[in-house]
Amino acid sequence: xxxxxxxxxxxxxxxxxxxxxxxxxxxxxxxxxxxxxxxxxxxxxxxxxxxxxxxxxxxxxxxxxxxxxxxxxxxxxxxxxxxxxxxxxxxxxxxxxxxxxxxxxxxxxxx
Amino acid sequence: xxxxxxxxxxxxxxxxxxxxxxxxxxxxxxxxxxxxxxxxxxxxxxxxxxxxxxxxxxxxxxxxxxxxxxxxxxxxxxxxxxxxxxxxxxxxxxxxxxxxxxxxxxxxxxxx
Numbered sequence: 461x462x463x464x465x466x467x468x469x470x471x472x473x474x475x476x477x478x479x480x481x482x483x484x485x486x487x488x489x490x491x492x493x494x495x496x497x498x499x500x501x502x503x504x505x506x507x508x509x510x511x512x513x514x515x516x517x518x519x520x521x522x523x524x525x526x527x528x529x530x531x532x533x534x535x536x537x538x539x540x541x542x543x544x545x546x547x548x549x550x551x552x553x554x555x556x557x558x559x560x561x562x563x564x565x566x567x568x569x570x571x
Numbered sequence: 572x573x574x575x576x577x578x579x580x581x582x583x584x585x586x587x588x589x590x591x592x593x594x595x596x597x598x599x600x601x602x603x604x605x606x607x608x609x610x611x612x613x614x615x616x617x618x619x620x621x622x623x624x625x626x627x628x629x630x631x632x633x634x635x636x637x638x639x640x641x642x643x644x645x646x647x648x649x650x651x652x653x654x655x656x657x658x659x660x661x662x663x664x665x666x667x668x669x670x671x672x673x674x675x676x677x678x679x680x681x682x683x
Contacts, residue, residue, distance in 0.1 A: 490668075490669050491669055493671055493672075495672075495674075500659075500677070500679070501676055501677060502575075502661055502663075502674035502675050502676045502677045503614075503661065503663075503672075503674040504674070505671040505672065505673065505674075508670075508671050510669075548613070548614070550672075552668070552669060557602075557619060557621065557627070557668060558604075558616055558619060558629065559672065561606075561613050561614040562613055563611065563612070563613040564613060
């Protein structure tokens, strides 16, 4: 199964609300990253959090990392219609060169 | 501004054809990747290159080969395209291990 599993698979909210999505993983990691993908396009890097960090902010994004639970969450505050996209977490397992992506959370923000 | 470009956004090929997908990055990155993305399966790594002329198989290399003769360019080759290779192909690059990846816009390949 995937190293990174996002939850929920799909999320629909009203503009202005907050959106929270979660990622769980299985092995020890060096870092965890979140990416956004608009329909039919490539992925865009949002934020990277290292294994020794617990929380990180970037604009309206807040990411937390709990290495004891092997989980991370991405919070988008005051969502906008333009935030409609799929969001993926990617983990960099220790001892490997590659990132493993989950299957993503599809976020729909209704205007 | 960082940039990863892919040679085509959409491509239609026939079964048995040889297909070349090209990726170019302008960030002097060491590492480059090819993924395919299919509904319900997420991104799966096909091949990885950690330096010029160096490559490693990813999770699903069967039916694919790669070439990296110059640092900025990483090519994916389908020797004999098959219908099960219809997919979205994404190229990415990064400066090194533990750095973020930068993705190209993707190539949607249809094999008929």
